[in-house]
Amino acid sequence: MRNLVPFRDINVHASNSHYAFTSPSSPSAQTLVIERPSGDIRLNDGALLGAKRVSSIAGILGIVHLRLDKYIIVITKAQPMGRLKGHMVYKIIATEFLPLRERTLHDPEEDTYLTLLKTLLKTGPMYFSYSFDITNSFQRQASSNPSCPLWQRADDRFFWNRFIQSDLIDFATGQTSGSGLRQHGTPQPGADPFILPVMFGMMRITTTRIKSTPLTFALITRRSRHRAGARFLTRGIDEYGHVANFNETEQVVVLNDGARSLEDGMQNGKMGSFDGQDLQVMSYVQTRGSVPVYWAEVSTLRYTPDLQVRGVETAVDAAKSHFDEQIRIYGDVYLVNLVNQRGREERVKKAYEQLVRTLVSGATEETQANHVTNEKIHIVEPSQKNHEYDRLHYIYFDFHNETKGLRWHRALLLLDQLKDGLIQGQYFRGVDMPGDSQGRLEVRNRQTAVVRTNCMDCLDRTNVVQTMLARWTLTRQLIDIGILRPGESADDDAAFKILFRNVWADNADVVSRSYSGTGALKTDFTRTGERTRAGMVQDLNNSLTRYVKNNFGDGPRQDAFDLFLGAFSPDSSGVGTSQVFVDRRPILIQAIPYVLAASFFLVLVSSLARPRSDTTIWPLRLFTILWLVVGLWCFRFIYTHGVLYVNWPKLNTPRWVNEGYQETMGALRQDSVIGPFVARHERGASTARISHLEEGKKRIQ
Numbered sequence: 001m002r003n004l005v006p007f008r009d010i011n012v013h014a015s016n017s018h019y020a021f022t023s024p025s026s027p028s029a030q031t032l033v034i035e036r037p038s039g040d041i042r043l044n045d046g047a048l049l050g051a052k053r054v055s056s057i058a059g060i061l062g063i064v065h066l067r068l069d070k071y072i073i074v075i076t077k078a079q080p081m082g083r084l085k086g087h088m089v090y091k092i093i094a095t096e097f098l099p100l101r102e103r104t105l106h107d108p109e110e111d112t113y114l115t116l117l118k119t120l121l122k123t124g125p126m127y128f129s130y131s132f133d134i135t136n137s138f139q140r141q142a143s144s145n146p147s148c149p150l151w152q153r154a155d156d157r158f159f160w161n162r163f164i165q166s167d168l169i170d171f172a173t174g175q176t177s178g179s180g181l182r183q184h185g186t187p188q189p190g191a192d193p194f195i196l197p198v199m200f201g202m203m204r205i206t207t208t209r210i211k212s213t214p215l216t217f218a219l220i221t222r223r224s225r226h227r228a229g230a231r232f233l234t235r236g237i238d239e240y241g242h243v244a245n246f247n248e249t250e251q252v253v254v255l256n257d258g259a260r261s262l263e264d265g266m267q268n269g270k271m272g273s274f275d276g277q278d279l280q281v282m283s284y285v286q287t288r289g290s291v292p293v294y295w296a297e298v299s300t301l302r303y304t305p306d307l308q309v310r311g312v313e314t315a316v317d318a319a320k321s322h323f324d325e326q327i328r329i330y331g332d333v334y335l336v337n338l339v340n341q342r343g344r345e346e347r348v349k350k351a352y353e354q355l356v357r358t359l360v361s362g363a364t365e366e367t368q369a370n371h372v373t374n375e376k377i378h379i380v381e382p383s384q385k386n387h388e389y390d391r392l393h394y395i396y397f398d399f400h401n402e403t404k405g406l407r408w409h410r411a412l413l414l415l416d417q418l419k420d421g422l423i424q425g426q427y428f429r430g431v432d433m434p435g436d437s438q439g440r441l442e443v444r445n446r447q448t449a450v451v452r453t454n455c456m457d458c459l460d461r462t463n464v465v466q467t468m469l470a471r472w473t474l475t476r477q478l479i480d481i482g483i484l485r486p487g488e489s490a491d492d493d494a495a496f497k498i499l500f501r502n503v504w505a506d507n508a509d510v511v512s513r514s515y516s517g518t519g520a521l522k523t524d525f526t527r528t529g530e531r532t533r534a535g536m537v538q539d540l541n542n543s544l545t546r547y548v549k550n551n552f553g554d555g556p557r558q559d560a561f562d563l564f565l566g567a568f569s570p571d572s573s574g575v576g577t578s579q580v581f582v583d584r585r586p587i588l589i590q591a592i593p594y595v596l597a598a599s600f601f602l603v604l605v606s607s608l609a610r611p612r613s614d615t616t617i618w619p620l621r622l623f624t625i626l627w628l629v630v631g632l633w634c635f636r637f638i639y640t641h642g643v644l645y646v647n648w649p650k651l652n653t654p655r656w657v658n659e660g661y662q663e664t665m666g667a668l669r670q671d672s673v674i675g676p677f678v679a680r681h682e683r684g685a686s687t688a689r690i691s692h693l694e695e696g697k698k699r700i701q
Contacts, residue, residue, distance in 0.1 A: 003029065003193040005150050006059060008130045010194070012074065012098070013051035019072060019098060020048045021060065021194060030190035037101040039063070039070045041171045043190045059128065059196040061095060061121075062164025064563075066113045067570040072098040073121070073164065075196075078128075082205025084218060085257060085279065085432075085439060087132035089203055095121050112581050113563060113570060120560035125510055126160065127203045134199050135159055135222060137250050138283045139428040139447055140329075146438040149192040158222040158248070160200040163566030168195050200225070201247065202510040204503050210493050213483050216254040217496075219503050221511060223247050224289075229561050230554035231457060231516045231546070232299050233649060237292040241321025245458045245515050246289035249507065251470045253477060255280040279432035280481070281441060284473045285330070286451050286466050288458040288511075291337070292319045293351045296656050299551050301642030308656060309347045312354045319355055323389060330450035332391045334421050336414070336465060338399040338455040341375050345456055349396065356380045359389040373401040377417055393421060399461045406531040411468055418451065418469070425449025427473055460521040463508035467526050470504065501527050517549035517557070518542040555647035568651040581650050586678045589644055592634050599631030641668070 007023035021032040030043040061073040077094035097114065127134060133141055133150060135158040144153045151169070156162065162169075170176040172191035202221040207214065226242035227234055234244035256277040293315040297305035326333050337352055339345040357363040362383035368376045378396035382389075397414040425448055430441030451469055455461035471490060478484040484492075491497045505527040508520035519542055520526075524535025562568040583590060606624040611617055638645055643660045669675045 002149075002189050004146075004148070005131050005193065006196040007193045010057050010059065012053075012055050012057055013048060014053045014055075014098070015048075015051045016102075017050075018048070020044070020051065022047055023193070026193075029193065032191060032194050034063075034072060034100070037069075039100055039167070041167060041191075043188055057096075058090070058092075059130075060168070060194055061092075061196070061198060062161045063167045064097075064117065064164050065569065066110055068101070068107055068110050069103065070100045071114075072100070073117075074098060075128075081127065081203050082207075082216075082218070083257070084129075084132060084134075084205060084216070084252070085254060085281065087129055089127055089129045089132065089134060089205065091203065092121070092126040092128070092198070109570075109581060116556060116560040116563055120557075120564055124200055124514070125202060126198050126200050128196055128198045130196075133197070134203070134220065135197055137248070137285050137428070138252065138281050138430060138441065139285070139443075142428075142430055142441050142443050146440060149189075149195070151192065151195040151197050154197040155222075157224045157226060157246075158199050158201075159197050160223075160225050160565075161196075161198045162225065164564065165195055165197075166566075200228075200514070202507045204506060206499060206503065208496055208499055210478065210483055210490060210496050213255070216252075216257045217499070217503070218252040218254070219249070219507055220252065221247050221249045221507055223511070223514060225565050228565060230550070230558045232297045232305055232550050233554055233558045233654060234290075235297055236290050236295040237315060237318045237322060239318050241292075241318050241325065243292050243322060244290040245511075246287065247458075247511055248285060248287050249466060249470075250283050250285045251474065253282045253474070255282075255481070278434065281430045282427060282477045282481070283447075284427045284470065284477070285447060286453065286469060287326075287330070288453050288462050288466070290458060291339070291348050291352045291454055292322050293348075293355055294318075295348060295351065296654070298643070298656055298660055299646045300660075301551055301639055301645060303547055304344065307344050307347065309351050312351050312358065315355065316358055319359065320389070323359065323392060326450070326452065327388050327391050331447070332393065332421070332425060332449035334418060334425075334449060334451045335392060335394045336418070336451055336453040337394065337396045338453065338461040338465065340400055341373070341396070341398050348456065353378070353380060353394065353396070356392060356394040360392055361386040361390050373398045376402060376413065379417075397465075399455070399465075408464070408525050408529075408531055411464060414465060415468055415472060419472075421449060422451075422469070422473065422476075425451075427477060429477075457516060459508070459512045459516060463504070463511070463520055463526060464522055467501075467504040467508075471500065474500075501529065516546050517553060518545045551642075552647045555649045558649040559651045562649065562651050585644065588674070588677050592637055593645065596631055596634035596638065599627040599634065602627045603631060637674075 003026065007026060007029070009023055009025050011022050011024055013020040013022065016036065018036055019034045023029050030045055031047055033042050033044050033048065034040070035042070058075040058078040061075055064071050064073060074096050075092055075094075076096045078090035079093050081089045081091050083089070095118075097118070133144065133153050135154040136144065140155065151159070151165070167176075168191055172188050172195060174185040174187040176185070199222055201223045202219065205216065205218045208217050209215070224242065224246040226240070227238050227244050227246070229244065237243045256279045293312055294310035296308045298308060299305045323333065335356065337349060339349045341349055357380060360380070360382035363380050364383045366379045370376050375396070376398050380394035382392070384390060395414070395417055397417070399411070402410045402413060426445055428443075428447045429445035430443050433440055433442045453462045453465050475484065475488075475490045478490060479486055479488070484490070490500065505520075505523040508523050508526060512518060512520035521539040521542055522531070522535070524530070524532045524538065559568075563570070603624055606620055606627070609620065611620055641664050643657070643664050648657050665678070668678050
């Protein structure tokens with residue numbers, strides 16, 4: 001019988017000639033063999049002898065190809081997070097890299113690649129389930145084919161290890177031979193149970209009560225693997241219609257779920273309900289994603305990066321691809337835009353509105369004003385229903401102006417504007433079908449619209465609005481099934497109110513850390529319903545930390561994303577990759593920060609020095625003034641030419657970074673003071689430090 005779900009237990013048999021993977025609980029299943037050092041894959045009937053080491057793992061994350069070797073990444077430790085419909089969900093805690101070759105010498109570049117990947121796996125929240133498709137919402141699962149292997153049912157957007165599973169997937173589908181040669185061969189269904197889909201994001205499953213009614217409350221955020229990256233390095237849309245920081249968040253309520261604790265028994269990954277009542281699932285999905293035009297923010301060491309917005313007409317085709325997918329998956333899309341209507345963000349707002357006018361038929365617009373702002377709410381709607389894009393509904397809300405002065409309750413103005421759409425868009429509700437061995441749900445209600453929210457980062461303002469919409473929808477769901485009476489709210493239960501707020505605040509922190517490197521701002525309001533001074537201090541700390549990480553830490557983080565997701569392939573990156581991580585800026589440019597640090601140290605020492613009374617003071621003062629001037633000049637130089645000192649990605653350096661670097665270096669060569677020294681000491685071409693732009697190989701799976 002074909003195994004449709006991944007093996008729960010896998011033993012790795014390691015020898016000098018191969019790695020063999022077996023499932024002790026499925027002794028009749030075939031053994032997956034990966035030959036060393038070639039990486040050839042085959043299936044063997046029965047176990048192989050001669051293993052030097054046998055260890056137990058939770059699953060195979062994938063196979064990564066680096067410059068000198070291939071590595072099998074295995075999950076060595078997983079933490080149970082809770083059950084959904086009786087299916088256990090796990091979080092990856094630890095991984096191990098199994099090399100196909102035994103390296104006697106260490107290659108610096110290979111070691112750097114490994115460090116990048118290990119850091120990502122250690123810090124990135126990744127989840128999986130052996131028997132439940134966590135990459136798909138409950139509504140999409142209800143329409144999926146249960147006769148397909150779990151990995152084939154996974155949503156490609158949220159199948160985060162899809163790229164590093166390519167070798168196993170190609171082997172299982174017959175797209176490659178065991179030796180890796182691409183061909184249309186015979187499918188190998190025996191490899192399916194070794195392919196484990198992994199989701200990147202947030203997962204919280206909690207058993208709780210509302211008005212004495214027991215239920216399971218869950219919040220799942222799935223981060224898209226397309227255009228994934230760090231805050232200022234991935235903005236807007238790409239040519240394939242993928243937007244930066246796209247996340248799908250699903251709020252789930254399960255009633256009559258038999259899973260009361262992590263320790264409950266389980267058979268075949270499925271548990272029954274209790275009290276003789278059918279299990280019910282209600283879910284509500286929201287999305288967030290960057291404004292779908294071509295725009296970027298270029299870090300220059302200033303607190304506010306330089307904003308670049310390209311003409312909207314250049315992004316129309318990409319935006320159509322994006323919204324084609326959104327409408328196909330979610331139905332009507334309510335585009336909630338929260339960027340500022342004045343200042344630097346105004347250009348992004350206007351570009352978004354121009355794009356929507358271009359897409360919809362006969363755009364009609366409405367603007368609401370008050371004493372605070374002349375554009376409290378701006379709506380763009382199609383006047384006709386001629387094509388698919390007329391299912392787009394644009395709502396702008398001046399979030400900062402309306403809520404400033406700690407008036408966070410005024411965000412309800414946006415809810416009032418969205419209520420009709422929320423009611424028409426509905427939510428998902430399904431009931432367990434008794435006797436169905438595959439655990440399918442009978443669909444009683446479908447969600448036919450989604451709210452897609454964005455601000456500049458799609459983080460802090462977006463979190464507040466999504467929490468508000470989730471709370472309103474939850475109350476509506478509980479009223480519809482009779483747990484609450486009309487007029488009551490989910491917040492009326494004090495214990496659940498605290499739980500709800502904390503879960504959503506945790507979600508905000510996870511999404512923010514994945515994108516910006518720090519926890520979210522304004523989470524004091526999400527957790528307590530009030531804006532506090534302690535929360536403002538925490539926001540200041542997070543903002544300063546973001547500044548440091550975004551300028552000096554996001555480059556390696558972006559490299560790790562690109563490496564893991566296949567946006568860069570070291571094994572096909574061409575000649576000279578041994579220098580890919582070497583800093584080739586002119587020596588003088590590299591030296592200036594060290595001179596600044598030395599001058600600061602010398603000024604500090606000379607200022608604290610106490611000369612003897614019989615010595616002359618002016619030489620010491622002159623020394624202090626000299627190094628103070630040197631330090632101020634170095635600081636001014638670094639601040640003025642910040643693009644030279646931001647820690648950019650080395651693997652796929654953005655085009656606009658390349659342009660900024662060239663422009664800055666060109667200006668330096670014309671400088672009468674430093675120009676001759678820069679030209680004289682530069683090692684290689686002026687673009688050497690960022691010449692890796694063409695070395696990255698885009699691979700779309």
